[in-house]
Amino acid sequence: MSKLILIDGNSLANRAFYALPPLSNSSGLHTNAVYGFTTMLLKLLEEQQPTHFLVAFDAGKVTFRHKDYAEYKGGRAKTPPELSEQFPLLRDLIRAFGMAQFELEGYEADDIIGTLTRIADEKGDIEVIVVTGDKDMLQLVSDRVKIALTRKGITEVELYDKALIEEKYGLKPHQIIDLKGLMGDASDNIPGIPGVGEKTALKLLHEYESVEGVLENAAQLKGKMKEKVEQHADEARMSKELATIYREVPLTTQWEELAYSGYEGQALAGMFRKLEFKSLLEKMDFSGGDSAEAGREQASIEAAVVGEDDMAELVGILPQVTALHVEAAGDNPHNAEMIGLALYTEAKCYYVPFERLQEGTAEAEAVKAWLQSSDKALAVYDQHRAEILLAWRGIHLRGTEFDVHLAAYLLDPTESALTLNGLTVKYGLPALKADEDVFGKGAKFQIPALDVLCDYLCRKAAAIHQLTEPMKRDLEESGMHQLFYGLEQPLASVLAAMEEKGIEVDTEALKQYGEELGSQLETIMHSIYDAAGMEFNINSPKQLGEVLFEKLQLPTVKKTKTGYSTDAEVLEKLEPYHPVIGHILHFRTLSKLQSTYVEGLLKEVRKDTGKVHTYYRQTIAATGRLSSQYPNLQNIPIRLEEGRKIRRVFVPSKPGWSILTADYSQIELRVLAHISQDEKLMEAFLHDLDIHTKTAMDVFGVSESQVDSNMRRQAKAVNFGIVYGISDYGLSQNLNITRKEAAQFIEQYFAVFQGVRQYMDDIVRKARQDGYVTTLLQRRRYLPEITASNFNLRSFAERTAMNTPIQGTAADIIKLAMVQMDERLKRDGLRSRMLLQVHDELVFEVPEDEIETMKTAVAEVMENALKLDVPLKVEVDTGSNWYEAK
DNA sequence: ACAGTCACG
DNA sequence: ACGTACGTGACTGTC
DSSP, X not given: OEEEEEEEHHHHHHHHHHHSOOOBOTTSOBXXXXXXXXXXXXXHHHHHOOSEEEEEOOOSSOOXXXXXXXXXXXXXXXXXXXXXXXXXXXXXXXXXXXOXXXXXXXXXXXXXXXXXXXXXXXXXXXXXXXXXXXXXXXXXXXSSEEEEEEOSTTTOEEEEOHHHHHHHHSOOGGGHHHHHHHHXXXXXXXXXXXXXXXXXXXXXXXXXXXXXXXXXXXXXXOHHHHHHHHHTHHHHHHHHHHHSOOOOOOOOOOGGGGBOOOOOHHHHHHHHXXXXXXXXXXXXXXXXXXXXXXXXXXXXXXXXXXXXXXXXHHHHHGGGOOEEEEEEESSOTTTOEEEEEXXXXXXXXXXXXXXXXXXXXXXXXXXXXXXTOSSOOEEESOHHHHHHHHHTTTOOOOOEEEEHHHHHHHHOTXXXXXXXXXXXXXXXXXXXXXXXXXXXXXXXXXXXOHHHHHHXXXXXXXXXXXXXXXXXXXXXXXXXXXXXXXXXXXXXXXXXXXXXXXXXXXXXXXXXXXXXXXXXXXXXXHHHHHHHTSOOOXXXXXXXXXXXXXXXXXXXXXXXXXXXXXXXXXXXXXXXXXXXXXXXXHHHXXXXXXXXXXXXXXXXXXXXXXXXXXXXESSOOTTSOOEEXXXXXXXXXXXXXXXXXXXXXXXXXXXXXXXXXXXXXXXXXHHHHHHHOOHHHHHHHHTTOOHHHHHHHHHHTOOGGGOOHHHHHHHHHHHHHHHHOOOHHHHHHXXXXXXXXXXXXXXXXXXXXXXXHHHHHXXXXXXXXXXXXXXXXXXXXXXXXXXXXXXXHHHHHHHHHHHHHHHHHHHXXXXXXXXXXXXXXXXXXXXXXXXXXXXXXXXXXXXXXXXXXXXXXXXXXXXXXXXXXXOOEEEEEEESSTTXXX
């Protein structure tokens, strides 16, 4: 017996679209409907094992139903673009599944399906399952035909046969159209009889069988009901007609064309890769088939653990090694436990437990020398991390030519995982396990048996090798070749060196500061308990909320998902109401300093060196900035004097040396001036004016002497807003003014800085057109949500489109300066060392005799790192610690 | 693991 | 009308 599955394509696509959260691939295509559709198809194939398959689609805007009834489906919301753009993908997907698909101008999918079920009914010897979200289709149910109605979600369906319809409605399948004739259907704009809903309609049908039966017997009805039925008889007849599926569509399709014999793995895998359905790719087994190019099956690879006696063989094959992987346990490479190295050659892969390199044998030394030699071109995964790991063990890795991790970041900086496993999926390479699956996670972390470990790490090295060519191609295609080789890759080594060097912390001073904070906190804590009249955990927002808003009955300003908001903004508004508020604000400030900057920092100081070694993350921030961890040295307090004092504990590592800081002044606004070519803004920087004062003069239309501190403050906020991708709401929040006033400021700003307005308009348009924005150095960020119909998502993407080229170009510039400064220090044989980067600031430690040289050199390098049409300005300062150098 | 809060540019 | 300024990381409390 044959089994035919008929899919109502439009209905299912809609279902999937609204049932699933937004989802898009890296080129900005929305894919949630396609994803839902895919899971549905896979489930049907597995559970039903059909012999025939067809997906039917609606075609043409106007069907015969519109000709009969112009309002048909009127008032229905237009299909959002996020969905309509998925239909072509859906077509491709069905093709990749090897299934028949069909549409016919002037007919809807349900008419095609209705016609096929009629043919099946006549033909006999076949079972049909129709999959749809449309209850009307129940009218097609027969002995041979069942309807699978989607329930919540997408893959869950309820299978209706005659018995179930009888049980649920007490109706025969053909009476479904009578039901709809009476009750109508708001979503298709089918009227029915007003005031008749499902309950009444069913009662009437149980009594009179059909619409016609009800109308004939209208006289027997009572009161309002009688009136309604008589008045709307024509609507009822028409509604029934509209609801009736047309089952005589002139189909030319031959039965054989619907035959389904399964999909071809490579075609489907290719489609999944295009759509970036990573979880499906990983879950499904696409092996088999005759394709020589492996597919995703776990090919067996030649892998060997290098034992003490095998070192000579290893040394022999070193020239053939093309890929290297360094594995260690722990997130922080500065204190991670080394596991070992995997060295890949075309013929065989070698796993080298790290102990092999520490045996002091001639062979071990040869391997170390090889690692440090520039005379090779290896592919690696995360060169920066590998360099740090090896550097702590006295090995200075060189000769790395390509880094698939760093390349993956440039190709899509918003991708959060960037795991090797994820990359193999994306590039259709043999499956690789996730680290978590091999090592376990958190407390369960465990290094597996040697053979498992060897196999896994060798597979990693093989994957790195195989990813290299396609990823280089992609980098080239997106114009980021130079960014990679000229900037990011050299930077990785510069960062590793800075981090390994570390920065000295005066732990005694830090502890003393901690004690002062501790006694102050103690005092404030008691003041708070006294003022509140009770003791509670001030650090608990929940308890604090209860005290302030329930016990003390203070007015609630703002709420969070879970309760009352007690953040600084709220507390500042409450300050006049109760003396406890001021204490709480102060307590918060000091307790933050104590926990994060005293205790937190002390934990990160290495006992052996007395230094902290932050880990700069080069592949985290979507804009191209660095981030800093363990500890984060990019958010050390400065704005408030109390916190700023922390900076005193960051000191030079040698007596008599100084800390030198160099800040870019207004780098983002200068970048904006260059990108937008705005005349006024460029002129301001060409004359090196105080940009906020100048903005105030222009926006408020006053002379320099008339600009008071408040005007300057407001102008400064406007400038910030411009950089962030301005909105009146955001500015109004920041300045505590009304939205209208904020909108006025913005309008006045744009009236003066017309080039900036032009840039903002252009960049958003370009983002919509290309799906991404770029920095001056071609760093790219995709913004799939720029075309969203959801206002919030779209607005966010628009602001990001405005901000990313600015913030990202500033990041490009300081990165360039770092690489150039590193070269400069080497070239001039200076002893000064670069210690930190804080987005627009570099920190060095310098010996006394290099202070003047360095002041000049740093400013020169930073100011000329990239030539813009406005000058870059750098302010340099020195002092005995980070606090004094500013 | 997540939410709330707050430190920085 | 919609409701957020852009980009990060660390700590505490709570579930």
